Amino acid sequence: KEKVEITKEQQALMKIITDAYNRHQIPQDVAKKLLQDQYSAEENFLLLTEMATSQVQVLVEFTKNIPGFLSLDREDQIALLKGSAVEAMFLRSAQVFSRKMPSGHTEVLEERIRKSGISEEFITPMFNFYKSIGELHMVQEEQALLTTVTILTPDRPYVKDQQAVERLQETMLDVLRKLCVLQHPQEPQYFARLLGRLTELRTLSHYHTEMLVSWRMNDHKFTPLLCEIWDV
Numbered sequence: 508k509e510k511v512e513i514t515k516e517q518q519a520l521m522k523i524i525t526d527a528y529n530r531h532q533i534p535q536d537v538a539k540k541l542l543q544d545q546y547s548a549e550e551n552f553l554l555l556t557e558m559a560t561s562q563v564q565v566l567v568e569f570t571k572n573i574p575g576f577l578s579l580d581r582e583d584q585i586a587l588l589k590g591s592a593v594e595a596m597f598l599r600s601a602q603v604f605s606r607k608m609p610s611g612h613t614e615v616l617e618e619r620i621r622k623s624g625i626s627e628e629f630i631t632p633m634f635n636f637y638k639s640i641g642e643l644h645m646v647q648e649e650q651a652l653l654t655t656v657t658i659l660t661p662d663r664p665y666v667k668d669q670q671a672v673e674r675l676q677e678t679m680l681d682v683l684r685k686l687c688v689l690q691h692p693q694e695p696q697y698f699a700r701l702l703g704r705l706t707e708l709r710t711l712s713h714y715h716t717e718m719l720v721s722w723r724m725n726d727h728k729f730t731p732l733l734c735e736i737w738d739v
């Protein structure tokens with residue numbers, strides 16, 4: 508049985524990424540807001556676009572802290588951000604949903620999201636994803652590295668130097684793999700399960716444009732940044 512060991516460099520890399528991930532959190536907590544009051548579909552949609560806009564800004568700041576990201580071709584940096592923004596949003600939403608809350612709060616939050624205005628057909632796949640993320644009980648280092656691996660996906664549209672992105676992603680995957688073995692020794696398949704969630708995430712993100720237009724309301728307004736990132 509080979510001894511899995513995280514090197515000093517990998518330890519330093521993990522600290523940089525986890526600190527950046529925790530530092531670049533959304534200012535106000537959307538879950539708290541949703542638990543406080545019930546809002547109309549219009550108010551919920553506005554809340555979503557506000558949260559998503561600030562999350563994109565936070566994502567840009569976070570990527571600047573990924574060692575090697577700023578050395579990539581600048582247009583490739585943009586392509587990676589644009590290509591991963593929706594997945595990063597659903598991943599962050601899943602982590603918000605899976606956070607430990609006082610008893611009964613998760614059920615209220617789920618109800619508020621179910622009734623928020625999203626069309627029924629997307630509610631099931633979205634919550635299936637949220638619950639499958641919750642079941643993993645990821646530590647914050649795993650959450651930060653999983654988001655980093657998602658951002659560093661080489662086959663996003665318009666990425667020119669895929670090899671450079673692949674090399675970076677492999678560096679992160681190696682740390683994540685070791686971390687999973689050390690954090691979940693009883694579950695040798697944990698790392699594979701974790702990567703399986705990224706496939707589910709990509710599928711969920713394919714629905715995203717349809718999800719947006721299917722909100723039960725007339726006029727869907729977006730911020731300029733979201734028009735750029737969400738292709739709406």
Ligand SMILES: O=C(NC1CCCCC1)[C@H](C1CCCCC1)n1c(-c2ccc(-c3nnn[nH]3)cc2)nc2ccccc21
Nearest residue numbers: 537551554555558559562596599600603604620623718719
């Ligand atoms: O604000 C939110 N998510 C932010 C979390 C932090 C990162 C940036 C996004 C939304 C809420 C908006 C207001 C109405 C209820 C949902 N949200 C979602 C969610 C719901 C539908 C779409 C979507 N996309 N396209 N159509 N609908 C996206 C995300 N899942 C959540 C799980 C836990 C907590 C909040 C959650």
